Amino acid sequence: MIWIVSVLVFWAAAWAVNIRLSNGRWAKSRAVGLIVPALFGLTLLVVWEGLVRGLNVPLVILPPPTEIAVKIAGSLPILWVDFVQTFIKGALSGYVIGCAAAVIVAILVDRSPFLQRGLLPVGNFVAALPIVGTAPILVMWFGFDWQSKAAVVVVMVFFPVLVNTVEGLAASEKMQRDLMATYSASYWQSLWKLRLPAAMPFVFNGLKIATTLALIGAIVAEFFGSPVKGMGFRISTEVGRMGLDMVWAEITVAALAGSAFYGIVAMIERAVTFWHPSQRARG
Amino acid sequence: MRSVIPILTVVAAILVVWYGASVWMNSQWTLDQAARNNQTVTFSQILTDTMAQKRPKLPAPHQVAEGLWQGVFGQAITSKRSLVYHAWVTLSATLLGFAIGTGLGVLLAVGIVHNRAMDMSVMPWAIASQTIPILAIAPMVIVVMASVGITGLLPKSIISAYLSFFPVVVGMVKGFRSPDGMQLDLLKTYSASRSQTFWKLRFPASMPYFFTSLKIAAAAALVGAIVGEMPTGAVAGLGARLLSGSYYGQTVMIWAALFMAAIVAAVLVGAIGALQAVTLRRMGMRQ
Structure with missing residues (x-):
């Protein structure tokens, strides 16, 4: 009982503070912009912990956050091995290959408006399909190790990046292209100096979407067979053994890896497209 | 409307690549089978065999289409195979x-x-x-x-x-x-x-x-x-x-x-x- 009451009190207090802060004088400041969501997240954790302990929820249904943290601290070597297997070997290599292939294909297609008109709708269509479904096929083709996971990731990230790059290459304005023509710039010069830079906001949009897809692809592909390591493998086997604290530990790692991956790509975007209005407005 | 022909071209190109890939990927099995029986196979035999294997590595498009057709129209819709x-x-x-x-x-x-x-x-x-x-x-x-x-x-x-x-x-x-x-x-x-x-x-x-x-x-x-x-x-x-x-x-x-x-x-x-x-x-x- 005491757990539940204190949880409710904490919740009410945090909520009051948040309302205060977000309607107060400093609402627009950066610090408040960080404190309010952080407090909200902390509240969620406290409510979770308190309810699980207060209502005596069994461990096999929902472990409290502290248990998960203990599990993470206690099994760092396993988590690291899984992380390397799934993220570095599977997701990252597939991401690099898939995105590079998509950008190259987009540049090749770019020379032919005919192909563009055909490829864009097809690419958009394929991008909306449940491509994770190809995982069993690719696992059959490339074996159980990380190669098949990378292959799934390649297929998953290819189309979103392709569609965005093709769109981006058409993004430079006619005036700008005319200017390049008056300089008598060759196709490659105008591509390199005008159209690729102009396409970068679109390309990075695709790259950011692809970060999440890459992790999902690598994890789900492991449900179809993998060596005895990897985040997806660990999740599916630990679920079978009712080791839910380990599952949550892996999910935490996956969430952190996903956010960090996205954040890094977003940071590169800021450095590359510093000239774009959406980036300048923040500074 | 003017993009219909380009789309069809792209789809046709995908189908061609798919057929090519299925011949290439399934031919290994055909060759292995032939080697086991001490036969030699000609290219046209490989071609026909790779189009109609029972468990191909990559089924040819028409096999997939047939499987789809069988699954959708070939069964009562309450059947477990439908x-x-x-x-x-x-x-x-x-x-x-x-x-x-x-x-x-x-x-x-x-x-x-x-x-x-x-x-x-x-x-x-x-x-x-x-x-x-x-x-x-x-x-x-x-x-x-x-x-x-x-x-x-x-x-x-x-x-x-x-x-x-x-x-x-x-x-x-x-x-x-x-x-x-x-x-x-x-x-x-x-x-x-x-x-x-x-x-x-x-x-x-x-x-x-x-x-x-x-x-x-x-x-x-x-x-x-x-x-x-x-x-x-x-x-x-x-x-x-x-x-x-x-x-x-x-x-x-x-x-x-x-x-x-x-x-x-x-x-x-x-x-x-x-x-x-x-x-x-x-x-x-x-x-």
Whole structure:
């Protein structure tokens, strides 16, 4: 009982503070912009912990956050091995290959408006399909190790990046292209100096979407067979053994890896497209 | 209309590559068989054999088409071998989850737009959650819910709902905020209440965003339902079909299920697109 009451009190207090802060004088400041969501997240954790302990929820249904943290601290070597297997070997290599292939294909297609008109709708269509479904096929083709996971990731990230790059290459304005023509710039010069830079906001949009897809692809592909390591493998086997604290530990790692991956790509975007209005407005 | 020929060309090119690849990938098996029987095979024999293997590495397009046709029209639709039956199992979970996720998402977006505290505390998490591989929790949700006695449609729908929830929240917040300052000021001069502003300006203005996020949410919900069927050894549904195909090496079955999933996704997204076109035209918002 005491757990539940204190949880409710904490919740009410945090909520009051948040309302205060977000309607107060400093609402627009950066610090408040960080404190309010952080407090909200902390509240969620406290409510979770308190309810699980207060209502005596069994461990096999929902472990409290502290248990998960203990599990993470206690099994760092396993988590690291899984992380390397799934993220570095599977997701990252597939991401690099898939995105590079998509950008190259987009540049090749770019020379032919005919192909563009055909490829864009097809690419958009394929991008909306449940491509994770190809995982069993690719696992059959490339074996159980990380190669098949990378292959799934390649297929998953290819189309979103392709569609965005093709769109981006058409993004430079006619005036700008005319200017390049008056300089008598060759196709490659105008591509390199005008159209690729102009396409970068679109390309990075695709790259950011692809970060999440890459992790999902690598994890789900492991449900179809993998060596005895990897985040997806660990999740599916630990679920079978009712080791839910380990599952949550892996999910935490996956969430952190996903956010960090996205954040890094977003940071590169800021450095590359510093000239774009959406980036300048923040500074 | 003028893009029909380019699209057909691209599709034809894909088919040609596919046929080529299936000859190339299946020929190994043909050659092995021949070597075992001490025969030599000519190229045309390889060609005909690779088109009609029982368990090809990569089934040729016509084999997949035949498998699909068999699955859809060759069985009674209640039969366990019918793809329509499996697609319906998956689709019902998808639709239920899609409805739950969209409903909750719109509600949360309304709250976020009207309450600053909620906006500042929830919105960063809603955006951050899109960078997280949520699908990884699918097996856990299924097993945990099964251990409390909830099985069948609902666990899969919850995964679908969870996946379709965040795109809707983010899209709708953008949509409700899309009226510009002039329009909001105009309603203020009419001394419109908050609910009047919502129903007469914000809600109609959000419609284009609504349909765009619905399309994303529908595709995500379908993926959620399919993946939700995989880890538990479910017996029905397209995901189960993919899984049993991969256990027994029935490649044609996998490909047929995959194409069925693609068709379901296309129908879902297409239906939303049609609804969008009609609604926006009736509202005079057609671009």
